[in-house]
Amino acid sequence: MPTLDLRRLAQDDSVAVVGEWAADDALWAESGLTFAGRVKVDLVARETGSGEIVATGTVSTVLDRACRRCLEQADEEFDLDVALVWSDDAELRGDDGEIRALPTGTDEIDVGEAIREELLLAVPPYKVCDPDCKGLCPQCGINWNEHSCDCSTEEPDPRWDALRALQSE
Numbered sequence: 001m002p003t004l005d006l007r008r009l010a011q012d013d014s015v016a017v018v019g020e021w022a023a024d025d026a027l028w029a030e031s032g033l034t035f036a037g038r039v040k041v042d043l044v045a046r047e048t049g050s051g052e053i054v055a056t057g058t059v060s061t062v063l064d065r066a067c068r069r070c071l072e073q074a075d076e077e078f079d080l081d082v083a084l085v086w087s088d089d090a091e092l093r094g095d096d097g098e099i100r101a102l103p104t105g106t107d108e109i110d111v112g113e114a115i116r117e118e119l120l121l122a123v124p125p126y127k128v129c130d131p132d133c134k135g136l137c138p139q140c141g142i143n144w145n146e147h148s149c150d151c152s153t154e155e156p157d158p159r160w161d162a163l164r165a166l167q168s169e
Ligand SMILES: [Zn+2]
Pocket: 067, 068, 069, 070, 071, 072, 128, 129, 130, 133, 134, 135
């Protein structure tokens, strides 16, 4: 799993953080994120003059998704630019979570949790296969992108039913 080597960073100007997680890695369990391919990370980390560690680069994967309207599989290539910051200065970090706490007593930072958080913020909650997707017929379930049907598209409004019931009493 991709980690940031703090010992190497102490010697070099920058270190690469390159690696990947499998689509079924435990990191994604219960996150609601589902992938159709590996999640790859390609970052370069530097130490700022004031002691923060900044890692910038990209996360790329394929999201395993279905269209919200027609329910067809609609996997989506997804690339995200990220800038991760760690600091051991609690005051600087504040509490908005944008700057993360530097782990103590270790020579490396496991970037997995930070990447999961960035993905959760960035991946849209749903997907539409095409802006013009016609969806499914609510009555017969046929895919309106592929077929048409003879169902009435006017759905009865249940509020009128209640009104009619009152009037007929
Ligand atoms: Zn669709």
